[in-house]
Amino acid sequence: MSWAAPDDIFFSTSLAAYLDKKLLVLLRDGRKLMGLLRSFDQFANAVIEEAYERVIVGDLYCDIPLGLYIIRGENVVLIGELDVEKEELPAQMVQVSEAEIKKAQKAEKEEMLLKGLMRKRMEFLDLDKLAILFEDREVAELYKVIMCVCVCV
């Protein structure tokens, strides 16, 4: 990214066109930051003023204020210009407090952990090996179903 001349702003890939605009910045760790772009460089390092993190869990969301941020460019996935005339989020989404969204995040994380654990247990029950053990594929399938049900209960 080179420094663009006043007219080049509209045709080049520099972030100069986004200066002083309200942006959505997606980070590699999945976070969504929003705020005003004040400065940038060739590595896509960025200075964001009045930054806040928008945490979304299902249909709930919360904006957590962060203040003045410098983002290291290597963490940036995407910088999006928000259309002020359009709704930022779908209508069904509900804004909640920081405490509530943290609770929802924790619940979602635990659900994911549980799902991962279940999947690992299911994969352990290898159908082909069971078929050899029981010398009958149908019995093996039945055994796997019963074991899966036991794991879930």
Added chain:
Amino acid sequence: MLFFLYFKDLVGQEVTVELKNDLAIRGTLHSVDQYLNIKLENTRVVDQDKYPHMLSVRNCFIRGSVVRYVQLPPDGVDVDLLHDAARREARGG
């Protein structure tokens, strides 16, 4: 250098950029730079329901390092031209 020049020729075409975080964005190629950073216009996300935060984003800057694929229209590619250019680059570079 080769792909930078190639993408410069593609400016104005509709492309779908798939990122390493599995987000796929369709839009008009506005510009590209030496790092293959991409600027898209008139963007819409492929699986919009999964990414509600992207609803009002119409233009975006995508860092080159996070791109997995750039999907092009089948008739947007002159394969023979690219082939020749690649051979030349391999010989000279």
